[in-house]
Amino acid sequence: xxxxxxxxxxxxxxxxxxxxAMTIGVLVxxxxxxxxxxxxxIDVGFLTKNPVDMGKGGGIFSTVIGTVSLTAFAIxxxxxxxxxxxxxxxxxxxxxxxxxxxxxxAECLAGIPSIIFGxxxxxxxxxxxxxxxxxLSGGLTLAFMILPTxxxxxEEAIKSVPPDYRxxxxxxxSTKWQTVTRVVLPSALPxxxxxxILSVGRSIGETAAVIFTAGSALRIPTSVFSSSRTMSVHFYxxxxxxxxxxxxxxxxxxxxxxxxxxxxxxxxxxxxxIRRYS
Amino acid sequence: MNRLERRDRLIRLALLMxxxxxxxxxxxxxxxxxxxxxxxxFKYGVKSFLAGRDWYPLEKSFGLWPMIVxxxxxxxxxxxVGIPFGLACAIVxxxxxxxxxxxxxxxxIELLAGIPSVVYGxxGVVxxxxxxxxxxxxxxxxxxxxxxxxxxxxxPTIISISVDSIQAVPAAYREGSLALGxxxxxxxxxxxxxxxxxxxxxxxxxxxxxxxxxxxxxxxIAGNAISVPHSILxxxxxxxxxxxxxxxxxxxxxxxxxxATGVVLFVIIMILxxxxxxxxxxxxxxxx
Numbered sequence: 001x002x003x004x005x006x007x008x009x010x011x012x013x014x015x016x017x018x019x020x021a022m023t024i025g026v027l028v029x030x031x032x033x034x035x036x037x038x039x040x041x042i043d044v045g046f047l048t049k050n051p052v053d054m055g056k057g058g059g060i061f062s063t064v065i066g067t068v069s070l071t072a073f074a075i076x077x078x079x080x081x082x083x084x085x086x087x088x089x090x091x092x093x094x095x096x097x098x099x100x101x102x103x104x105x106a107e108c109l110a111g112i113p114s115i116i117f118g119x120x121x122x123x124x125x126x127x128x129x130x131x132x133x134x135x136l137s138g139g140l141t142l143a144f145m146i147l148p149t150x151x152x153x154x155e156e157a158i159k160s161v162p163p164d165y166r167x168x169x170x171x172x173x174s175t176k177w178q179t180v181t182r183v184v185l186p187s188a189l190p191x192x193x194x195x196x197i198l199s200v201g202r203s204i205g206e207t208a209a210v211i212f213t214a215g216s217a218l219r220i221p222t223s224v225f226s227s228s229r230t231m232s233v234h235f236y237x238x239x240x241x242x243x244x245x246x247x248x249x250x251x252x253x254x255x256x257x258x259x260x261x262x263x264x265x266x267x268x269x270x271x272x273x274i275r276r277y278s
Numbered sequence: 279m280n281r282l283e284r285r286d287r288l289i290r291l292a293l294l295m296x297x298x299x300x301x302x303x304x305x306x307x308x309x310x311x312x313x314x315x316x317x318x319x320f321k322y323g324v325k326s327f328l329a330g331r332d333w334y335p336l337e338k339s340f341g342l343w344p345m346i347v348x349x350x351x352x353x354x355x356x357x358x359v360g361i362p363f364g365l366a367c368a369i370v371x372x373x374x375x376x377x378x379x380x381x382x383x384x385x386x387i388e389l390l391a392g393i394p395s396v397v398y399g400x401x402g403v404v405x406x407x408x409x410x411x412x413x414x415x416x417x418x419x420x421x422x423x424x425x426x427x428x429x430x431x432x433x434p435t436i437i438s439i440s441v442d443s444i445q446a447v448p449a450a451y452r453e454g455s456l457a458l459g460x461x462x463x464x465x466x467x468x469x470x471x472x473x474x475x476x477x478x479x480x481x482x483x484x485x486x487x488x489x490x491x492x493x494x495x496x497x498x499i500a501g502n503a504i505s506v507p508h509s510i511l512x513x514x515x516x517x518x519x520x521x522x523x524x525x526x527x528x529x530x531x532x533x534x535x536x537x538a539t540g541v542v543l544f545v546i547i548m549i550l551x552x553x554x555x556x557x558x559x560x561x562x563x564x565x566x
Binding site: 005006008009012013015016017019020022023024026027030033034080081084085087088089092101102104105106107108109111112113114115116117118119120122123124144147148151175176177178201202204205206207208211212232235236239240248252255256259260262263267 | 298
């Protein structure tokens with residue numbers, strides 16, 4: 001049966017919209033489901049008490065600390081490297097074979113699955129360098145994982161700073177570095193921060209790379225050499241071993257809320273940034 | 279040469295070194311993976327590693343065939359789910375929606391990418407698996423369950439790169455087609471999608487990379503049985519789950535065999551990445 005082109009268009013448009021609606025429906029369903037089951041579990045005690053008895057009782061405080069310290073460590077390492085790379089690629093060189101190699105490297109790194117990062121971090125940091133399961137090992141592994149995101153977003157942010165800004169700065173007698181630090185970077189800052197926040201989101205949710213490098217100790221970490229369990233690892237272990245379903249839902253809800261906050265912050269910053277330069 | 283100029287030179291040098299950080303990390307990862315994984319592969323023969331059907335690591339029998347097939351099935355399944363829905367969303371976002379609607383849908387879809395994979399796996403465990411077990415039979419933990427969940431997980435990758443490449447199609451193509459009297463749908467089918475083809479293909483290949491590499495969600499829902507599945511309701515173990523499940527207690531050659539599993543995975547991913555990179559840098563790629 002052949003439909004007329006107009007009717008065909010109506011049918012196809014309806015179908016496309018239904019599929020889009022289903023996609024959005026899945027997302028809304030996941031968020032609502034986790035929050036509805038998890039929010040009733042969350043109270044001050046849940047957030048401020050340590051897990052008791054492998055997570056059967058108590059709260060998730062030590063895993064929150066674990067997540068925060070691991071993420072902070074990874075961001076501290078990856079941001080200077082990522083932003084530095086972006087500055088070099090955009091301000092200090094032009095497109096040539098070397099920049100293509102650097103970009104290709106970053107792109108490949110972005111495609112590597114987290115379990116490979118986990119294996120690599122385990123063999124290099126945990127065993128070869130002797131850091132053991134620790135925030136140091138996990139943080140370095142995570143830093144490598146988020147590096148491509150930070151490079152890409154910073155590069156885009158720096159590129160979108162209008163060239164006139166640089167010209168004016170140079171004409172006032174500034175050196176390259178003065179121009180970069182006092183003119184380009186401040187203007188590109190919201191875009192760079194967006195990339196950093198995105199990476200925070202990725203670090204919070206990461207499990208495979210972290211479980212083999214930071215371990216799963218339930219104590220509050222005392223130094224970068226302590227092993228530490230993150231929220232997502234804690235959630236995985238509780239759900240998989242069926243330790244406590246309500247507490248698993250509670251942890252999942254905290255994770256989802258953190259991710260939502262990260263995404264809203266990113267979206268807000270990105271919009272402000274785009275509005276400024278267009 | 280004054281002080282400022284000298285400082286600028288030093289900074290340029292330092293930045294150049296930093297710029298190679300990503301490439302160096304990639305190189306170090308490659309060296310370590312191959313260094314740890316390949317000796318045991320060569321010791322027992324690459325062929326028996328890749329084509330062997332038995333995985334009894336404690337008895338030195340390292341056959342990865344069931345896992346390779348498992349990853350393949352699960353990825354193919356994820357693509358069956360992910361491609362139609364991903365392209366539908368990309369087309370709606372670029373061609374069939376107003377700016378206002380787009381401003382709502384786009385961040386919502388980006389949010390899909392932010393949900394941790396353990397949460398996806400958990401949703402599979404509490405909702406999808408009981409459903410499959412009751413309505414379709416089998417253990418529930420299956421190729422089907424993994425395909426559906428992975429299909430959702432690859433959507434953000436497919437959508438965002440397809441959207442970029444559709445948006446990179448020059449407006450003149452669209453206007454020309456509409457001016458000739460084509461409907462919007464005809465324009466999309468005959469002008470826009472062919473023009474954005476290589477970007478869309480790249481998005482699909484990168485989506486495949488995500489599906490092959492996904493670990494935590496797959497462990498939770500695929501069942502992890504070491505056998506070549508006969509139907510989509512059978513449980514299956516992927517390359518990634520093989521590593522993650524046994525890494526905790528493996529030692530000696532068993533551990534090296536897991537690194538060898540990682541090498542196979544790594545090679546698959548690098549091939550997919552390179553193909554995606556080459557496709558998308560051809561004409562019609564996402565605006566580059």
